[in-house]
Amino acid sequence: MKIYDVVPGLEFDPERDLAQSPAWFLDATHSVPPWTPMFGWFWINFCRHGMQYGAEELSLPTVKGWDWRFLRGGGYLTLLLVKSEEEKQRREVAFRSRILPFIQDYDGLWNGFVKEILGRYEELKALELDTASNIQLLDNFEQTINTCRRMWEIHMYMMYGTYIAYILFENMCRELAGIDDTSPLFHNVVSGFDNKVFQVDRRLWEFSKEAASKGLDTLILESDPSDIRKKLEETEKGRQFMKEFRAFMNEDGWRMQRMSEMNLPTWVEDPAPALGMVKQFIVKGGAFNLEEERKKLGDKRAAGEKELLSKVPSEQRGWFEQLMRLAQKSGIFSEEHDHYLDLYTHAMMRRSALGLGKRFVKSGAIDHHEDVFFLIPDEVRRAGINPDQFDLRYIVDRRKADWAEWQKTPNPPAILAEGFDLDQAMKVLVQSNDPIALKVVVGSMPQVRPELKADLYGTCGSPGVAEGTARVIMTEDELHLIKEGDILVAASTSPSWTPVFSMIQGVVVDRGASLSHAAIVGREYGIPVVMNVFEGTTKIKSGQRVKIDANLGTVYILD
Amino acid sequence: MSEKWIYWLEELSKADNDLVGKKCANLGEMTSLGMRVPPGFAISVHGYEKFMEESGAADEIRRYVRDNLPLINDVKRQVAASRAIRQFVESKEMPRQMEIELHTHYVKLCERVGQEKVGVAVRSSGAVSMPGQMETYLNVKGARELTRNVIRVWSSAFTTRAIAFRLAQGMEMEKAPIGVAVLKMVNARCAGVCLTVIPTTGDTSKLLIEGNWGLGESVVSGEITPDQFYVDKTCGEFECVVGDKTKMVCYGPGGTCFANVPEEMKRKPCLEEPELKEILRVAKNMEEHFGCPQDMEWVVDDDLPYPENVLWVQARPAKYAKKKESEAEYLAELMSRVFKM
Numbered sequence: 001m002k003i004y005d006v007v008p009g010l011e012f013d014p015e016r017d018l019a020q021s022p023a024w025f026l027d028a029t030h031s032v033p034p035w036t037p038m039f040g041w042f043w044i045n046f047c048r049h050g051m052q053y054g055a056e057e058l059s060l061p062t063v064k065g066w067d068w069r070f071l072r073g074g075g076y077l078t079l080l081l082v083k084s085e086e087e088k089q090r091r092e093v094a095f096r097s098r099i100l101p102f103i104q105d106y107d108g109l110w111n112g113f114v115k116e117i118l119g120r121y122e123e124l125k126a127l128e129l130d131t132a133s134n135i136q137l138l139d140n141f142e143q144t145i146n147t148c149r150r151m152w153e154i155h156m157y158m159m160y161g162t163y164i165a166y167i168l169f170e171n172m173c174r175e176l177a178g179i180d181d182t183s184p185l186f187h188n189v190v191s192g193f194d195n196k197v198f199q200v201d202r203r204l205w206e207f208s209k210e211a212a213s214k215g216l217d218t219l220i221l222e223s224d225p226s227d228i229r230k231k232l233e234e235t236e237k238g239r240q241f242m243k244e245f246r247a248f249m250n251e252d253g254w255r256m257q258r259m260s261e262m263n264l265p266t267w268v269e270d271p272a273p274a275l276g277m278v279k280q281f282i283v284k285g286g287a288f289n290l291e292e293e294r295k296k297l298g299d300k301r302a303a304g305e306k307e308l309l310s311k312v313p314s315e316q317r318g319w320f321e322q323l324m325r326l327a328q329k330s331g332i333f334s335e336e337h338d339h340y341l342d343l344y345t346h347a348m349m350r351r352s353a354l355g356l357g358k359r360f361v362k363s364g365a366i367d368h369h370e371d372v373f374f375l376i377p378d379e380v381r382r383a384g385i386n387p388d389q390f391d392l393r394y395i396v397d398r399r400k401a402d403w404a405e406w407q408k409t410p411n412p413p414a415i416l417a418e419g420f421d422l423d424q425a426m427k428v429l430v431q432s433n434d435p436i437a438l439k440v441v442v443g444s445m446p447q448v449r450p451e452l453k454a455d456l457y458g459t460c461g462s463p464g465v466a467e468g469t470a471r472v473i474m475t476e477d478e479l480h481l482i483k484e485g486d487i488l489v490a491a492s493t494s495p496s497w498t499p500v501f502s503m504i505q506g507v508v509v510d511r512g513a514s515l516s517h518a519a520i521v522g523r524e525y526g527i528p529v530v531m532n533v534f535e536g537t538t539k540i541k542s543g544q545r546v547k548i549d550a551n552l553g554t555v556y557i558l559d
Numbered sequence: 560m561s562e563k564w565i566y567w568l569e570e571l572s573k574a575d576n577d578l579v580g581k582k583c584a585n586l587g588e589m590t591s592l593g594m595r596v597p598p599g600f601a602i603s604v605h606g607y608e609k610f611m612e613e614s615g616a617a618d619e620i621r622r623y624v625r626d627n628l629p630l631i632n633d634v635k636r637q638v639a640a641s642r643a644i645r646q647f648v649e650s651k652e653m654p655r656q657m658e659i660e661l662h663t664h665y666v667k668l669c670e671r672v673g674q675e676k677v678g679v680a681v682r683s684s685g686a687v688s689m690p691g692q693m694e695t696y697l698n699v700k701g702a703r704e705l706t707r708n709v710i711r712v713w714s715s716a717f718t719t720r721a722i723a724f725r726l727a728q729g730m731e732m733e734k735a736p737i738g739v740a741v742l743k744m745v746n747a748r749c750a751g752v753c754l755t756v757i758p759t760t761g762d763t764s765k766l767l768i769e770g771n772w773g774l775g776e777s778v779v780s781g782e783i784t785p786d787q788f789y790v791d792k793t794c795g796e797f798e799c800v801v802g803d804k805t806k807m808v809c810y811g812p813g814g815t816c817f818a819n820v821p822e823e824m825k826r827k828p829c830l831e832e833p834e835l836k837e838i839l840r841v842a843k844n845m846e847e848h849f850g851c852p853q854d855m856e857w858v859v860d861d862d863l864p865y866p867e868n869v870l871w872v873q874a875r876p877a878k879y880a881k882k883k884e885s886e887a888e889y890l891a892e893l894m895s896r897v898f899k900m
Contacts, residue, residue, distance in 0.1 A: 062898045095898075096895055100887055168893055168897050171897070322886060433897060433898045
């Protein structure tokens with residue numbers, strides 16, 4: 001059986017693991033649909049490492065991060081709680097000095113990490129995969145593993161520190177200014193910042209303008225995203241456009257189609273998703289000006305800041321303003337970390353693994369280069385230097401069969417010990433005060449209020465009311481189906497979905513909290529977002545008319 | 560030709576600290592960075608040494624010290640020594656050639672500012688900080704008075720505290736690295752400080768300007784509530800918190816003194832928008848040049864037209880970290896409470 005372990009040491013074992021913790025939660029945001037084995041190996045090992053690293057480096061008083069297990073392509077997680085009061089107090093004292101770098105020089109801290117990780121990517125990319133020796137390819141793969149490990153350290157350290165400030169800011173807004181996170185003023189204050197993801201979107205929007213000026217807009221509008229490139233290459237002007245577009249992709253296209261998976265091409269390999277976004281901007285129309293939209297939000301924020309500060313007693317204003325500035329980094333961090341950390345590292349993982357995969361195919365160790373995603377690093381190492389000596393196809397075959405099985409029956413949202421129910425489990429999560437649990441993973445539980453007679457109940461990610469046609473989107477390659485004025489229904493959203501927020505009227509997501517992608521971007525675009533409805537994608541069908549009231553957290557299916 | 564010992568401020572820079580003392584070197588540096596400072600010149604430490612040797616004062620001090628050294632280890636005798644030595648120094652005439660050079664510079668200064676017998680401030684400018692060397696003589700008019708007061712500043716190197724300090728440090732008694740600054744008296748309409756960081760929050764996007772009518776001493780004294788101007792560094796927009804300016808510092812016959820602010824000026828902002836703009840312009844340049852937040856002292860001279868009237872008398876790195884630290888620590892403590900909800 002040993003050979004079937006996908007994440008040795010961290011496979012879910014019901015007997016032992018439920019004795020350790022009575023509740024394990026599926027990470028539905030990232031591991032539905034189930035991961036390929038290699039991706040699961042990376043995520044379970046290093047996301048787990050990063051969370052514990054971040055909690056320890058910051059000496060979080062009540063939690064030591066999370067424990068993860070792998071089960072049928074899914075990631076299951078549970079909290080590691082600090083057990084004694086005495087230890088909590090000790091950790092709290094240390095926490096107060098460990099958090100200071102975030103307060104004193106947030107930008108310096110974050111920019112330093114970005115520089116470090118980009119430097120690692122450059123080193124990885126410096127190797128020409130086609131001409132490298134087997135030893136060099138294997139070494140590149142080992143470095144990629146280390147990069148992924150480091151990425152998660154930075155990721156979780158920053159995420160914990162950043163979100164603690166955000167939570168405190170929410171609390172203080174309630175206490176000192178009397179506004180909560182459904183208040184438009186609150187949303188105005190935390191949105192309207194420029195960040196790397198918006199910069200990429202702006203470039204895509206500029207390309208849509210350029211396509212129009214070159215007279216290529218009709219061709220793009222009439223083509224399916226996957227055909228745009230081919231059709232453009234048929235004309236001189238189109239070739240010129242694609243040359244510029246490829247240059248842009250080489251710089252900013254190191255990202256995955258699905259955020260937490262490696263078996264789909266990066267934008268560099270296949271720019272169809274990016275060209276699809278250019279198409280979306282053309283659909284949106286000539287008068288649409290992304291730049292102006294952004295500026296309006298910035299102005300609203302400046303006015304909001306003044307209003308908010310005036311509500312705070314003047315003797316408290318000093319630190320409150322400092323806290324506000326810090327909390328404002330949360331939105332920027334949420335978007336930028338996906339770009340610089342997750343998406344980019346996963347693109348590097350794909351690049352390095354495929355380099356070896358192609359070599360393995362040449363030597364007959366596997367049949368297809370993407371079969372490498374059904375191996376785990378130890379098995380890759382087995383054949384790394386001398387792939388001609390090994391036949392790994394039997395491992396690939398078994399794993400592929402397993403993977404196909406995983407797709408058929410979804411993983412349960414939680415695995416609980418006998419006599420322990422979901423409400424109890426949720427309570428433990430909330431009581432942990434773990435910032436990531438509160439703001440990203442679980443969020444607050446929706447309150448079912450029968451008197452509202454809604455079809456679904458959720459929480460408010462971004463305030464507002466909207467009515468429109470529902471569009472259920474499960475993966476990024478369906479994004480082009482979205483039409484102006486739709487209401488997007490999804491399990492969750494990720495950065496590559498950001499551009500469609502400029503077209504839609506509202507969002508319903510199955511899972512999420514106030515610092516999830518959908519909530520942050522919804523606030524940036526000023527559209528209502530209802531989250532944590534759990535069954536949105538199963539109950540709502542594309543084409544149905546729906547009405548959402550994010551302030552109340554309700555969704556009505558009108559048809 | 561004897562060694563040069565008087566320098567125009569424009570000739571100096573930070574590198575001349577040992578030559579003319581800290582205050583003069585700073586003013587020179589500020590000039591070279593494009594800040595307007597009160598017009599004036601500096602007397603180097605060589606000027607001091609030249610005077611001491613040529614006038615014979617140095618010899619007298621050496622003799623006095625030789626005769627009394629074993630005895631001046633207690634405060635009473637140090638007081639006596641100070642009195643005696645200052646007596647030697649202040650009784651000496653300035654050597655003829657030195658006096659001519661000094662007067663030539665003074666006349667040139669008068670020509671520059673277009674005033675006959677212009678009033679000047681004569682200040683000590685130590686190359687190393689030494690306690691007691693804080694002598695300043697204000698509103699000195701005419702060449703003879705200038706000579707007398709320069710000698711008085713030199714003599715201030717022998718205050719009781721300075722003598723005690725030299726003994727404790729094992730320094731030679733007649734040697735003192737002391738320079739003198741001779742600056743046009745500013746006819747201060749208003750004055751104050753300018754910080755390129757908000758000291759309470761560490762916010763570096765804004766400038767904090769505090770000011771009051773008259774000389775700047777009142778602003779730092781804490782006796783009055785000065786006007787506060789928060790100026791946005793990028794757009795120049797500003798917010799003014801008018802202080803209750805009941806008193807101001809003026810020159811009086813015996814130096815500076817507090818005076819009552821006329822009723823109609825108490826609630827009137829002491830700076831106007833163009834002056835704020837000029838302060839902002841210079842402050843941004845300084846901060847950029849030094850690469851860290853600055854704490855600067857400005858004064859608006861009523862004798863001069865805008866923008867020449869906005870003068871600077873001091874620039875140093877701002878001390879805000881400590882304040883910021885405590886805000887940060889407070890915030891860190893609040894953050895730890897997030898885990899107790």
